[in-house]
Amino acid sequence: MxxxxxxxxxxxxxxxxxxxxxxxxxxxxxxxxxxxxxxxxxxxxxxxxxxxxxxxxxxxxxxxxxxxxxxxxxxxxxxxxxxxxxxxxxxxxxxxxxxxxxxxxxxxxxxxxxxxxxxxxxxxxxxxxxxxxxxxxxxxxxxxxxxxxxxxxxxxxxxxxxxxxxxxxxxxxxxxxxxxxxxxxxxxxxxxxxxxxxxxxxxxxxxxxxxxxxxxxxxxxxxxxxPLTELFGQPMQFSVADALHIGNGAFLDRPGRRTGVFTVLRDHDDLPIVPGTTWKGVLRSRCEFILRSVGLDACSSVGENTGPCSTCALCTTFGWTENSGTPRNTPPDDETTKSTGARGLLVFADTVIRDGTRRIRNHVALDRIFGGAAKGALYSHETVEGGTVTVSIRHDREKPIPDLARAALLLALDDLATGRLGIGAGTTRGQGTL
Ligand SMILES: [Zn+2]
Incomplete structure (x- = not known):
């Protein structure tokens, strides 16, 4: 026994x-x-x-x-x-x-x-x-x-x-x-x-x-x-300059009102959040833009007729999958391209928007002929005005981040800080500036 x-x-x-x-x-x-x-x-x-x-x-x-x-x-x-x-x-x-x-x-x-x-x-x-x-x-x-x-x-x-x-x-x-x-x-x-x-x-x-x-x-x-450590030593804090709307497609009917409202994404404590997926997507796309602008090797991971290259510094840092975005130009034919993806090195966490004011913003389209409000075009967004958000970018201390990716990320964060880059919905009409 x-x-x-x-x-x-x-x-x-x-x-x-x-x-x-x-x-x-x-x-x-x-x-x-x-x-x-x-x-x-x-x-x-x-x-x-x-x-x-x-x-x-x-x-x-x-x-x-x-x-x-x-x-x-x-x-x-x-x-x-x-x-x-x-x-x-x-x-x-x-x-x-x-x-x-x-x-x-x-x-x-x-x-x-x-x-x-x-x-x-x-x-x-x-x-x-x-x-x-x-x-x-x-x-x-x-x-x-x-x-x-x-x-x-x-x-x-x-x-x-x-x-x-x-x-x-x-x-x-x-x-x-x-x-x-x-x-x-x-x-x-x-x-x-x-x-x-x-x-x-x-x-x-x-x-x-x-x-x-x-x-x-x-x-x-x-x-x-x-095992995870902050990439830049500590999480970075930003204040919201105007208003943020990061939705989840959730639509709330308001009894007695003409329209419902598109609500912001909340966590399990009912606090508005910026999801890790938003930080990762926005920063990756900006890093790609920055590296391509200065003539360095970086792929355009999402878009018409493009896809992740799987070899550049950003694909290593942020990860890639064969089926993200549209199919790649070149079909995988030789042995080296048989892999279907690799996990990224960075971890982006969901972060709470603190001390902001929740406000409903109404939008309507103008009728192009009569100049008045178009019928049936009224809609409402819930936004968070003001407040602060923290960006937490962590990585495994055992796995170093390529210098090129770290530098691009720093420039992308600078673009966020100076308002050249926004997050969430309506960044071209006074929303999403940090
Ligand atoms: Zn790539």
């Missing part, structure tokens, strides 16, 4: 995030988001344990212990098997499953791409994504069997968990899916003892980790630094 150790790792989402369900893609549907949450058979949001297994395995790979903890399938290296044979090693650590606890229902975010030449939204790139709110608890159960109650492999696993900062799902470079590990509980079940055997046989599933479990990791007492 042996000893079974059941670990319960408790993670918490710091920013909104989710694993999307490609199997339930609803292309062309107006009722459901383009990228819905992965859900289980009961319709509840679900996080596949494989997603976390991959992340933890990668963390173990940094210290060369991936195979010892999580198994492997590889060609023989001559010592354990001939090189012509495949060696398969089972993972000693088992990922039993996950459970999610959502404080609020999931939200839907919309985003689009900006055409680099027309400086307006690119057709056919609007898409929506469902996200779980920050504060969502992710419980992960792990099992490790050892011959004796004390096991070095178990201690190694706990130490590994303590250094782990998993990111859930897609969109990590726009600040989505960041998590912190809050606690790890360990329940050791000695199957040679009557107590252990009784607990093992009478309980199952999550109940195996009961009140006899020991806390082996507590975030409150943690000293492991976050």
């Amino acid at each position: 042996s000893v079974a150790h059941i670990l319960r790792a408790e993670l918490e989402l710091v920013t909104a995030g989710a694993v999307t369900a490609p199997e339930s893609l609803t292309i062309g549907s107006v009722l459901r988001p383009d990228l819905p949450l992965a859900r289980d058979g009961w319709g509840d949001p679900y996080l596949p344990a494989t997603s976390l297994a991959g992340s933890l395995r990668r963390q173990a790979g940094l210290t060369g212990r991936a195979e010892a903890l999580f198994g492997n399938v590889r060609p023989g290296d001559g010592t354990d098997a001939p090189e012509s044979e495949t060696v398969a090693i089972a993972s000693p650590v088992r990922f039993l499953g996950t459970r999610l606890e959502l404080p609020q229902p999931p939200e839907t975010r919309h985003r689009t791409a900006t055409d680099r030449h027309r400086a307006a939204a690119q057709p056919k790139t609007l898409h929506s994504r469902e996200l779980m709110p920050p504060g969502t608890k992710i419980l992960l159960w792990l099992r490790l069997d050892t011959p004796y109650p004390d096991a070095p492999l178990l201690d190694e696993l706990v130490d590994l968990l303590a250094t782990w900062h998993p990111v859930i799902g897609r969109g990590r470079t726009t600040g989505h899916g960041q998590t912190i590990l809050t606690r790890v509980l360990k329940r050791t079940i000695d199957l040679d003892s009557a107590d252990g055997l009784r607990h093992w046989l009478l309980n199952g599933g999550p109940e195996l980790v009961d009140e006899h479990a020991a806390i082996v990791y507590d975030h409150e007492k943690d000293t492991v630094p976050n």
